[in-house]
Amino acid sequence: MLAGNVRWLARYRHPRCAGRAEIGQRLREVFASPAPLLATAERAGDRIAVLPGLFHLMWQQELVADLAAARLGPTTLVATVGSVGGAR
Template identity: 55%
Template sequence: MAPPCFADCPSHPDAGGERALNAAEAVAEACAHLGWTYQRLAPLGDILAANLKWLAGYRHPRNAGRPGLMPAVLDAFAQPRPLLQGAETAGDPIEVLPALFHALWHRQLTTDLDTPSTSRSWSARPRAETAWTGREAAGERPAQRPAGAQGRGSRPLPRREVAGGRPGRAGHPPHRPGRRR
């Protein structure tokens, strides 16, 4: 079994300058002490980074749509097809596209993220048809969450009392009337 890996993925090759390189050395030493490996990865290409950042906006469960919509989306893409054609097959594209992008983010469907993201240039296909690299290519299944576990972004924030005795959300300042945010 391979040791755990800590991956550092900077936004550009010179991100952080000399301080970041010194920090990387310290992190590599700490990882080695723990039996982990450390890798500073090459930055993502501009198109891939932009596409991932955009799709990340659809990661929240609310984008999966109404009950029954996601199965219709997955059925529409049982065979590879252009995004708009599949969205129209599954229903009203205004309703279907957020669910489609949610499925792409969660790797239920896949597309070539190295091409610019336009509805005419992307086509989606079931994940099973994807030529994955790494663990999936070796026949290993990716780690599954325990039943009932929620991923980051879907976990409710803890409740706390804020000024005035009102309940609030941790990490969010209370609203103060008359002050601009």
């Protein structure tokens, strides 16, 4: 599971996937505490604009999820690094 999720996120490693700075900031705000990936990302804006930035921040390990537990999906819990009580 982990390898598949990391391969998926690797597609979003290029800085162009980050999108506008305000999208990244909004994603950090809405994921300040663990929340489901899709519903919470949609609170940050249009999913077409937001999801690449979300996956880029996950690749950068600014937003984290348990990548070993299950395939990334709409209900995967995502949070900022500091909100899950650990360093990278």
